[in-house]
Amino acid sequence: MHDVQKERDLRNIQIDRVGVRGVSYPVILLDKDNRTQNTIASISMSVMLPREFRGTHMSRFIETLEEFRGRVSPANLDIFTKRLCEKLNSSESHVKFEFPYYFRKKAPVSGIESFSKCDVNLEAVHEDGKKFDMIIGLSLNVQTLCPCSKEISQFGAHNQRALVSLKVRCSGLVWFEELIDMIESAASSPLFTLLKREDEKFVTELAYQNPRFVEDVVRELALRLDDEGRILWYKINVTSSESIHNHDAFAEIERDKR
Amino acid sequence: MHDVQKERDLRNIQIDRVGVRGVSYPVILLDKDNRTQNTIASISMSVMLPREFRGTHMSRFIETLEEFRGRVSPANLDIFTKRLCEKLNSSESHVKFEFPYYFRKKAPVSGIESFSKCDVNLEAVHEDGKKFDMIIGLSLNVQTLCPCSKEISQFGAHNQRALVSLKVRCSGLVWFEELIDMIESAASSPLFTLLKREDEKFVTELAYQNPRFVEDVVRELALRLDDEGRILWYKINVTSSESIHNHDAFAEIERDKR
């Protein structure tokens, strides 16, 4: 059977990335307490295609995923991306795994527990002869309460959900839980899935006492990331679903500490 | 050229609806002040297919849209759906037009103007020998401020955007602007695209003085719709993006006054 992909290409153009995207697959994560978490990932995998080949062999991406039996974590993506290069005869590969990550959270007064969710994305690049590069991304909803609205109004202050999206490059292992703590402490208040009345009172008053613009959240989080030695580079986006507008407010900071 | 669609079908099964969906097309609306508004619709058009035919002729849906030169309004969908039946040799046709609708809104104190948006969807059914049926749907974001959070907390109260989705069947013409007014008066506060500081103070205090659960908004809107003689049937959904949770609260009422 003829291998069209292997045909010699005469257009003389290297392709930066070629591969598969939107692969929905069950994956198994290792979490902080050394336990596994079953989750579901949307996966993108690609390689660089040299100028002389017409196409890549797409099925080998899925075969590699099967070889790893769905076990992925920030700790094994270097091996994963290297294996992609071997299987697909390329010197450069890129992967992206996006998945929800669940963790138990206690309500602040009643102590009652439930699951909270954040969205994680792991991006990794292997390039022959270069240092392995990985970005850990984590997105989490928090509450922001507007300092201006509080200051100028006789009572009340508008508040709303805000999505904090953080991407980091690290020198050592950083747990998702550590990033979550940094994000939540930068906001007016964390969110909770399950709150009894005494908890709702606490959260309402906490937010009112910690008014934060998107500008404040992005700066507070930047301060925490600047202080943390294992973080080498970060990019923060805070987008707030303003409860008085039909559009969002946002703020962004990117910083390379290296 | 053989017409496969016209082949006799032996499976003996009538198809309720067959047609096209996700047609993105510029449309021209007539608004309250007799002016036209250019907008963009996502369109679905279908007919009933009798048991004896293998397929419908999909291109005729687009041809009908072209015949009307993109001019659609609640006032001409009866002619439109009837024309679909003629063109496609069917006794029953259904259309759905979904589009954003823009209107000017003044800020409550400064009076400064900007555009606000709602999402309209018009659903219409023609069936030979039956009365023409049309549902006008309108979705609009508003603000809700939690009565419980206000009551139990020393200061502040959580509030957020809530989406109100209203569908109505009417006996006479009901303008989008009338539905918008009913929706906004049922909420803690309307939203605005452009607010100066004096307006933000006003909106913050207005919401604090009008705390509303999703249960309150849905009931307040139901009261207004019950009072309006031209409304024969309605369905309301209010979904609030709770600022203390990562999930939404919702309430729904459907009522047939006929």
Add this chain to the structure above:
Amino acid sequence: MHDVQKERDLRNIQIDRVGVRGVSYPVILLDKDNRTQNTIASISMSVMLPREFRGTHMSRFIETLEEFRGRVSPANLDIFTKRLCEKLNSSESHVKFEFPYYFRKKAPVSGIESFSKCDVNLEAVHEDGKKFDMIIGLSLNVQTLCPCSKEISQFGAHNQRALVSLKVRCSGLVWFEELIDMIESAASSPLFTLLKREDEKFVTELAYQNPRFVEDVVRELALRLDDEGRILWYKINVTSSESIHNHDAFAEIERDKR
């Protein structure tokens, strides 16, 4: 602490449904081979609110989910919805669980295995004094190849992904795998996550030999559902992402066999 929700409401309006929506939670399913599958659900839970109460107690929905420790299946939603009524003092409750479901599939020639995905949604209603009602919904992508394009063209035929969305009410247990088989056999070809070259040849030729309009897929599936005694009611939607158009073709049939 005052319970605002328990206040007497004077507006005299019953609310059909009030509850939470968009709750993202890990759930544990029981599958055909008696094994559990960990997946992630988007959950909606609501109750009817009698006219005399101002509000419902939203936290109790999440507490009920916690009581079941995330274990849900078509087999226990009757108990789940009944428990919601008890906890929330209502005579009527509704739940919806939407989650991806993964199953292993062998490539047709090489026999190589990988995961395929469908989207399941379970809707259940408990109403005091009435029979428990449950709808099992399952959405799956397949391939459709156009019979008209094949017939009129000298070579080739346009083909594409089509989404088949099936909802059923059953008299006994129907496995997701049985619904998947019925859907895939009604299409031009099933989809596969992992295909080697010999498999791709097989799938290409299979589709070419089984040309199907959306009208054909919906009727073929209806025939299979008509033949299956355990199916009491069904609703089918087939939506095909036409590869020659920027919009979709669709067909729908709903039938009550009772």
Add this chain to the structure above:
Amino acid sequence: MHDVQKERDLRNIQIDRVGVRGVSYPVILLDKDNRTQNTIASISMSVMLPREFRGTHMSRFIETLEEFRGRVSPANLDIFTKRLCEKLNSSESHVKFEFPYYFRKKAPVSGIESFSKCDVNLEAVHEDGKKFDMIIGLSLNVQTLCPCSKEISQFGAHNQRALVSLKVRCSGLVWFEELIDMIESAASSPLFTLLKREDEKFVTELAYQNPRFVEDVVRELALRLDDEGRILWYKINVTSSESIHNHDAFAEIERDKR
């Protein structure tokens, strides 16, 4: 009334971008034939916030949009971004306008006309003392037919919609229509909204005679962009909704010709 945003900030952190996002607004475009086109944009506008200020003044972004009365085009974004800097007292501003763009297209044999759609996004940056920077982005669906599937199969070949997303930096004016032509000529076939049977035959055979991997489309388009002197930089992404898989294939090339 106290201006909280103007407060001196002591955290000593400059914010790269702060502003509004998801502003849905009607806009008026100038098209190739010197006519205006009414469309609807999702708009993002931001400025750099110096370390000494606590916040920006969000309402001024909307005021600037109102000043321009919704008239935007690649030709006036330099003035628009400069005006944002003046209004918001910043040395750097960024805007992004995303909107659908409609154009008439003739069916290839019958010549019958209908609207086709592409999605445009314009990104522009003003930075005091630097050259104005603008990226024109345009996304368009086309058809790809798999060369491998055609080669190895006795008859037929799988084909599907593929989204081509192109971003360019130019030295002179480049019309959307020119980019559309380059994209469509790189694919197996363009898409059409309205095709009669003779057109469907033509398009089916055209695609079969022009089999293209995503690798081929991205290279063919790169060749055309390399040849066009006005294009200084480009980034191409081609993502194909494989009709035999539940996931997509993609290819990407970025090139700076400067």
